[in-house]
Amino acid sequence: MLYLRNLTYHPTACPDPILKSVNLDLESQKLGLIIGPSGSGKSTMLEILSGLAEPTSGKMFWREQELVPEQMQQLAGLVFQFPERHFCGGTILEELRLGHPEIGTERVREALAEVGLDHLSLSTKPHALSGGQQRRLALAVQLIRQPHILLLDEPTAGLDWSMRRQLVNLLAKLKQHWTLLVVTHDAGDMLEIADYCWNISHGELKSIDPIALQAKTKQPLPAA
Numbered sequence: 001m002l003y004l005r006n007l008t009y010h011p012t013a014c015p016d017p018i019l020k021s022v023n024l025d026l027e028s029q030k031l032g033l034i035i036g037p038s039g040s041g042k043s044t045m046l047e048i049l050s051g052l053a054e055p056t057s058g059k060m061f062w063r064e065q066e067l068v069p070e071q072m073q074q075l076a077g078l079v080f081q082f083p084e085r086h087f088c089g090g091t092i093l094e095e096l097r098l099g100h101p102e103i104g105t106e107r108v109r110e111a112l113a114e115v116g117l118d119h120l121s122l123s124t125k126p127h128a129l130s131g132g133q134q135r136r137l138a139l140a141v142q143l144i145r146q147p148h149i150l151l152l153d154e155p156t157a158g159l160d161w162s163m164r165r166q167l168v169n170l171l172a173k174l175k176q177h178w179t180l181l182v183v184t185h186d187a188g189d190m191l192e193i194a195d196y197c198w199n200i201s202h203g204e205l206k207s208i209d210p211i212a213l214q215a216k217t218k219q220p221l222p223a224a
Contacts, residue, residue: 002026002049002149002179007058009044009203018044020203022058026149026196031171031180033210035187036200042183043081045200046151049181050078062148077142081154084127084134092137093122096144103144111144115170132163136170149179156188164189187213 004024010017018041026032036042047053049060051073060067062075080086089095096108105122112118115136120129126137135155142150155171156164171180172193182190183200191197197210 001028001063002181003059003061005059005061007045007048007060008056009041009048009053010056016203017056018203019048019055019205022203022205024198024205026179026181028148028179029175029177030195031175031182031193032196032198033187033190033194034181034183034198034200034205035185036183037185040200041203042200043153046078046153046181046183048072049149050076050151052078075147076149076151077145077147078151079135079138079142079153079155081157083138083141084131086138087126087134089126091123091125092117092120095126095137096141098141100144107144111140114143114174115140130163131159132166135159135163135167139170139174143174143178147178149181150174152180152182154184155182156184156186156190168193 002024004022007019007022008017009019022045034042034045044053048055049072051069054069060072067075087095089098093108096111097103108122109118112120117133117136117140126134129137156167159167168189174180184190191210191214194210197208197213198205199208
């Protein structure tokens with residue numbers, strides 16, 4: 001279980017904190033959804049949880065162990081928004097082995113199977129894949145590291161309806177074995193698979209009921 005306690009992030013160059021006393025509890029093998037507009041602090045939170053940034057104050061725990069940024073890098077796997085822009089390998093095999101040349105072909109195949117890409121040749125170029133396949137490959141890149149928690153920044157951005165549905169179905173399957181935290185500006189299809197939901201605005205995080213929010217989004221428009 002992931003716990004955040006009074007997490008604040010206030011860079012010296014900013015007049016106001018980007019994150020303000022954030023508290024969050026996320027159980028293992030559940031999907032948490034953080035919803036907020038651009039500039040609300042949601043991507044900054046993922047950077048802190050992945051160890052790429054250090055909070056100004058507050059504490060982070062996995063189960064009962066307090067964690068520092070270096071430990072967060074081992075604990076979490078971050079899938080960036082538009083992850084295809086971060087591909088460096090010339091082939092799927094190279095991409096999955098980046099930084100881990102010791103990984104065997106069997107583990108590579110297992111990671112690809114987890115995201116439904118095991119039918120592809122390992123010599124396929126990542127940039128030759130469709131948008132949805134590229135998002136799946138980005139997930140496999142993190143899964144192969146065996147993180148405890150997967151962090152996803154706007155995972156459905158730029159995908160058409162069919163690809164969004166496929167990705168949502170995949171995330172629903174992955175949360176049976178992994179803990180997922182997703183940030184997005186548009187909850188959309190993600191609400192139906194979310195176990196926990198928060199709204200973030202001006203760095204302040206507030207819990208909301210995903211079922212109630214989903215029902216609200218489905219309400220018919222008033223008659224003209």
